[in-house]
Amino acid sequence: MIRYEHVGLRYGIGPEVLEDVSFTLEPGSFHFLSGPSGAGKSSLLSLMYLGRMPTRGLIKMFGQNIGEMNRDQLASIRQRVGVVFQDFRLLGHMSTFDNVALPLRIQGRPEKEIKNNVTELLDWVGLGDHKFALPSTMSGGQQQRVAIARAVITRPRLLLADEPTGNLDDEIGFRLMALFDQLNRMGTTVVIATHNQQIMNKFAHNRLILDKGRMHIEEGTKKGGLRQRLEGVY
Amino acid sequence: MIKRILQKLPASIFSRERVLGVSKSRQKYDLPLAASTTNSFLRLLIALMSVLGLLALSASFALSAMTHRWSEGLAGKISVEIPATDSGGDVIDPSLVKSMTDDVAKILSAHPDVKEVSITEEKKIKELLSPWLGENMVMDSLPIPGLISVTMDEDGKTDLKELEAKLRDVAPRARIDTHESWLTDVVRFTGALQFAATLLLVVIGATTLVAVAGGVRSKLSENKEELELLHLMGASDSYIARQIQKHTMILSLQGGIMGVVAGGIVLIGISMVAGHMSINLIPEFKLSALQKIILVGLPIPIAMLAMITARYTVLRVLTKMP
Ligand SMILES: Nc1ncnc2c1ncn2[C@@H]1O[C@H](COP(=O)(O)OP(=O)(O)OP(=O)(O)O)[C@@H](O)[C@H]1O
Numbered sequence: 362m363i364r365y366e367h368v369g370l371r372y373g374i375g376p377e378v379l380e381d382v383s384f385t386l387e388p389g390s391f392h393f394l395s396g397p398s399g400a401g402k403s404s405l406l407s408l409m410y411l412g413r414m415p416t417r418g419l420i421k422m423f424g425q426n427i428g429e430m431n432r433d434q435l436a437s438i439r440q441r442v443g444v445v446f447q448d449f450r451l452l453g454h455m456s457t458f459d460n461v462a463l464p465l466r467i468q469g470r471p472e473k474e475i476k477n478n479v480t481e482l483l484d485w486v487g488l489g490d491h492k493f494a495l496p497s498t499m500s501g502g503q504q505q506r507v508a509i510a511r512a513v514i515t516r517p518r519l520l521l522a523d524e525p526t527g528n529l530d531d532e533i534g535f536r537l538m539a540l541f542d543q544l545n546r547m548g549t550t551v552v553i554a555t556h557n558q559q560i561m562n563k564f565a566h567n568r569l570i571l572d573k574g575r576m577h578i579e580e581g582t583k584k585g586g587l588r589q590r591l592e593g594v595y
Numbered sequence: 596m597i598k599r600i601l602q603k604l605p606a607s608i609f610s611r612e613r614v615l616g617v618s619k620s621r622q623k624y625d626l627p628l629a630a631s632t633t634n635s636f637l638r639l640l641i642a643l644m645s646v647l648g649l650l651a652l653s654a655s656f657a658l659s660a661m662t663h664r665w666s667e668g669l670a671g672k673i674s675v676e677i678p679a680t681d682s683g684g685d686v687i688d689p690s691l692v693k694s695m696t697d698d699v700a701k702i703l704s705a706h707p708d709v710k711e712v713s714i715t716e717e718k719k720i721k722e723l724l725s726p727w728l729g730e731n732m733v734m735d736s737l738p739i740p741g742l743i744s745v746t747m748d749e750d751g752k753t754d755l756k757e758l759e760a761k762l763r764d765v766a767p768r769a770r771i772d773t774h775e776s777w778l779t780d781v782v783r784f785t786g787a788l789q790f791a792a793t794l795l796l797v798v799i800g801a802t803t804l805v806a807v808a809g810g811v812r813s814k815l816s817e818n819k820e821e822l823e824l825l826h827l828m829g830a831s832d833s834y835i836a837r838q839i840q841k842h843t844m845i846l847s848l849q850g851g852i853m854g855v856v857a858g859g860i861v862l863i864g865i866s867m868v869a870g871h872m873s874i875n876l877i878p879e880f881k882l883s884a885l886q887k888i889i890l891v892g893l894p895i896p897i898a899m900l901a902m903i904t905a906r907y908t909v910l911r912v913l914t915k916m917p
């Protein structure tokens with residue numbers, strides 16, 4: 362579904378931040394992306410949500426070579442990718458509701474469907490009372506939940522999250538991981554960049570490990586469904 | 596759809612938290628376009644440009660009406676003068692002038708190309724002269740030339756030199772005046788003015804274009820992060836452009852209407868002052884219905900121009916994003 366072959370990325374005339382990265386993500390897979398700070402995790406994710414183009418190498422997404430696509434085709438690929446940014450990137454002039462509704466509106470979904478789905482999801486992430494709140498009035502953890510809700514509202518085929526549990530306490534972090542896991546069970550391919558060793562240990566998925574721009578893959582240590590473990594947690 | 600996912604998960608465990616700032620109404624645009632000082636700047640600028648555009652356009656209309664009336668009114672018209680003095684500068688007997696004038700008029704009437712002949716009465720000539728010479732100067736003693744207004748057939752292929760020669764058989768110093776040289780000068784002059792007005796319109800249009808493009812660019816860089824976010828969520832270029840072009844169009848329409856109202860007041864003022872001047876030389880400044888519609892509708896082409904410029908600018912800026 363996603364295939365990287367000898368991909369390199371540099372910013373301007375700087376050194377290569379990613380060097381010769383190759384990997385394949387099968388549909389419906391779940392990967393953690395880890396590595397020390399500055400290793401290039403956010404950079405790799407930005408390639409995956411087509412925020413940048415690689416300086417070399419081949420990238421195939423959903424079976425298509427992105428180097429051969431026109432702007433509208435790239436836009437439609439982006440619509441199939443949900444992203445939780447490390448710095449959330451909520452729109453400050455919009456309410457929580459409108460922030461979460463935005464990807465659906467971009468996709469031109471009917472307003473009724475938008476209202477139902479967004480309300481439902483906001484209730485679930487515990488922000489039902491904050492529907493009309495502006496992001497600037499919310500805590501970091503609350504904003505992060507809005508960002509996560511916005512990323513999953515379209516049920517993307519690929520979900521990317523950059524440190525999605527960074528601002529959350531463990532309990533809430535695990536709950537959101539459960540949301541990602543549920544989406545994954547329903548077919549979404551998930552890649553989560555995280556430093557959080559505890560979460561990686563608890564949810565034993567395969568790991569993409571970046572170090573100094575190079576990547577290697579570690580198989581998940583534990584086998585078995587997440588569900589059993591979740592039932593232990595709650 | 597979301598429900599199917601959520602119902603597989605444990606019920607929400609988040610505690611209810613206090614809500615602070617709120618925004619209940621849905622934002623009209625995904626980008627924070629409404630709150631920006633660029634807006635009032637752009638609106639005011641378009642209003643000023645519309646005032647100028649309105650004035651330039653109506654000046655151009657007035658000039659073309661003027662030229663049209665003059666050349667219309669004088670087309671096919673010639674006048675014949677029988678001077679009241681002989682070649683030596685001595686005054687001819689007024690009764691002789693009168694009989695020569697009548698003879699000339701007879702020849703003219705007989706000519707196949709002539710439609711209408713009318714001898715300007717002595718009283719009328721005096722009236723025409725009095726503003727220049729003063730009431731008292733225009734006495735019976737003053738030598739009054741004979742004047743004949745002639746309307747020729749429209750096709751105007753008549754050889755006037757030959758006609759003049761014929762007239763000179765009865766009145767040796769008769770002279771045909773076609774008004775042509777005078778008219779050519781006037782037409783050339785109003786033509787130049789009209790060109791200036793058109794040029795002014797073009798400059799106004801270009802200034803508006805540059806200002807709108809600059810305004811849109813500054814708006815986009817003000818909202819660079821939001822713009823990038825929309826792009827990353829898969830908003831197509833035209834989705835983003837649509838919002839900004841719509842917003843720009845509304846602003847320009849507001850500015851244009853403000854400008855046309857203000858400019859209209861100025862125009863009405865000018866035409867009132869001009870009306871009081873009662874200068875016969877300048878044909879009455881009257882706009883046709885079509886011209887009025889064009890002037891009142893001026894905000895529409897301005898808004899369209901602004902909208903197209905905004906769209907083009909956004910699309911250009913967006914090409915910098917992959
Ligand atoms: N926009 C940019 N322009 C230039 N250099 C950049 C840019 N973004 C990142 N870098 C550089 O690329 C390298 C990798 O950065 P990146 O943000 O991808 O790391 P990371 O693994 O996400 O780190 P962290 O865990 O701290 O978020 C760093 O050396 C950083 O300085």
Ligand SMILES: [Mg+2]
Nearest residue numbers: 402403447523
């Ligand atoms: Mg990072």
